[in-house]
Amino acid sequence: MRHQITLKIGPATFRIGSAxxxxxxxxxxxxxxxxxxxxxxxxxxxxxxxxxxxxxxxRPSIFITGDHGLAEAAPMSLRHxxxxxxxxxxxxxxLGWRRHLLIHASSVEKDGRVLVMTGESGSGKSTLAxxxxxxxxxxxxxxxxLLDLATGQIFPFPRLVSLKxxxxxxxxxxxxxxxMGPLLANTAKGDIRHLVPRGGxxxxxxxxxxPALLLFPRxxxxxxxxxxxxxxxxxxxxxxxxxxxxxxxxxxxxLSRLVQRVPAHAIDFPSGDDAIAMIEALWEERA
Amino acid sequence: MTAKCRYCREERxxxxxxxxxxxxxxxxxxxxxxxxxxxxxxxxxxxLDEAVPxxxxxxxxxxxxxxxxxxxxxxxxVIDAHLAELTALGLARRL
Numbered sequence: 330m331r332h333q334i335t336l337k338i339g340p341a342t343f344r345i346g347s348a349x350x351x352x353x354x355x356x357x358x359x360x361x362x363x364x365x366x367x368x369x370x371x372x373x374x375x376x377x378x379x380x381x382x383x384x385x386x387x388r389p390s391i392f393i394t395g396d397h398g399l400a401e402a403a404p405m406s407l408r409h410x411x412x413x414x415x416x417x418x419x420x421x422x423x424l425g426w427r428r429h430l431l432i433h434a435s436s437v438e439k440d441g442r443v444l445v446m447t448g449e450s451g452s453g454k455s456t457l458a459x460x461x462x463x464x465x466x467x468x469x470x471x472x473x474x475l476l477d478l479a480t481g482q483i484f485p486f487p488r489l490v491s492l493k494x495x496x497x498x499x500x501x502x503x504x505x506x507x508x509m510g511p512l513l514a515n516t517a518k519g520d521i522r523h524l525v526p527r528g529g530x531x532x533x534x535x536x537x538x539x540p541a542l543l544l545f546p547r548x549x550x551x552x553x554x555x556x557x558x559x560x561x562x563x564x565x566x567x568x569x570x571x572x573x574x575x576x577x578x579x580x581x582x583x584l585s586r587l588v589q590r591v592p593a594h595a596i597d598f599p600s601g602d603d604a605i606a607m608i609e610a611l612w613e614e615r616a
Numbered sequence: 617m618t619a620k621c622r623y624c625r626e627e628r629x630x631x632x633x634x635x636x637x638x639x640x641x642x643x644x645x646x647x648x649x650x651x652x653x654x655x656x657x658x659x660x661x662x663x664l665d666e667a668v669p670x671x672x673x674x675x676x677x678x679x680x681x682x683x684x685x686x687x688x689x690x691x692x693x694v695i696d697a698h699l700a701e702l703t704a705l706g707l708a709r710r711l
Contacts, residue, residue, distance in 0.1 A: 559636035560652060567650070574648065578632060581643040581650055585634040 330378075335371055337364040339475065339486040339534050340428065343418050344371035348378055348385050352410030359411070359489055359510050359523060362531045373397075373425060375417035380404035393417040397424035409513050412521055415491060422473055422486070423571040429475035429484060430580050433569040436474040436483055437466040442541035443483040444612065445474050445591075447569045450518075453548030453604065456496040459524055460601055461608070463503050468530040469538075478576070478583045481590070482537035490524040497522045499601055542615055543593040546604060550597035554607060557593040622669035623699045623708045625661055631707065633658070647706055659683070660698050661707060669711045672696035 330346030332353040337343075347353050357365075373396050380390035389407035395417055402420075405413045422431065434447035435458035444466075446454040455471040462468030469485035476483055489510065492500055497520060501509060510523035545557060545565065557565075566584055567573050573580045594611060598604035632643040640658045642651040656679075663678040664670060670678075672695040676688060685691045702708035 560639035563636055563639075563641065564652070577648050578643055578645060581632065581634075581641070585636070585641055588636060589634070 330376060334360075335366045335369050336360050337366055338418070338488050339470070339484060341373065341422060341426065341486070342366060342369060342371045343373050343375055343421065345375045345414050345417065346377070347410070347414070349389065349391075349407060349410060351407065352377055352391075352414050355411045355510070356414055359525055362525070362528060363534075373418070373421035375414060375421060377410060377413055377417065393420065395421050397421055403517070405516075409516050411510065411523065412491075412513050412516055415489065415523070418488065419472060426475075426572060427575065429477055430570055430576060430583050431572045432474045432476060432566060433472070433571065434474040435471045436469040436485070437461045438469055438485075438538045439466050439612070441538050443469065443474075443538040444542045444544065444608070445483060445540055446544045446546050447474075447565065448545055448547060451548065453546045453598070453601070455490060456492070456499060456548075456601060457546060457604055457608070459490045459492065459496070459500050460503075460605060462490075462526060462530060463500075464605070467533060468526045475537075476540075476583055476587060477537060478579045480537075481539065481583065481586055483540050484537040485530070485534050487526045487530045487534050490526065492522045492524055494519045500524055540587060540591045542611060543587075543591050544608065544611070545593070545595040547595065547597045548604070549599065551599060552603050552607065553597040554611075555595050557595050559588050559593075562593045563588045620671060621696075621699070622671050622711045623664055623675075623703065624669050624711060625664035625666055625702075625708050626706065627666050642707065644706060649705075651705060651707070656695075657698055657702070660695055661702065664708060672699055675699070 332350050333346040334353050334356055335344045375395040377391045379385040380392040384390040390404040391413045392404050393402055393413050434445050435454040436443050436445045437458050448454050458471050470487050471490040473486045474483050508525040513521045596607050630645050634641040640653050663675045672692045675695050676692045703710045
């Protein structure tokens, strides 16, 4: 395509092509610290194409496609081009990645051990991971945790953190402005602003760790904590995985080992500071 | 109704099992499906043979060697219903 960039995020390489310059320029700026592989071999291609013959110029509208596409994906405004590129990369991972069991979860690491947090959109897993990433933990990813089928390690996928609505102000207060992307107002998911992970998260993005704690956070409730039984954990993680079925027995073995080995808790919390205190306490108990 | 039916289990190699708390996961290699079951399903499956067909009453007799099952007629009806379910899942075969 006319404008393109090839990016490496964790183990995956993406070639993103666009009919417009702007989304590529924004990616180049926000992903400046990541490996760029001009002309390199990519695992996935993402294409941002005009949604119709005239839509490159007239009310520019982006249709996201690539190696794996969703025919019914709604077109997006060019002013949300950065979000379109991010969604395109997520879509390729969700539909096409086979080297790890992909869990829709955030993850952070400390002392070689990994905390994995999974939950519905709005559960707070992404914001918590971003906050912990600013407070002494290594951010491994806010969207996908990659479970190695052979070793049981979790590997990072530290793309830009996608902050939504209230989380934008929370993180803006503790992150330097040069690590924050532009405000994308009134997207289908509300206001979105991207956060560039700290340098260590990017420099060590090929470094995995053994999972030590699994949490199911739930934002907006009185503080509470309960143990979650292994069968429920297994059910929830199969629902949170985009490729469990596709991986067959390798996925079954990797996931059942994870569930048997790693303690799991559900935590309800009214604010990020409450959640972080609960997480740090749980982590100390497990240390 | 089906108490006279005879059943074999799938070959042991066709199923990978994993215990999680009180549940047992059964991964069926042939279909690629994962089933989550609780007692008495794993015990019934274990009481079936790969080659020698057994009726619900025969499965009951084998289980009764190890468990206190109570009234035989009602337990045989329960076992029969589970055998029909296992057959529908592809984990047992009706002969």
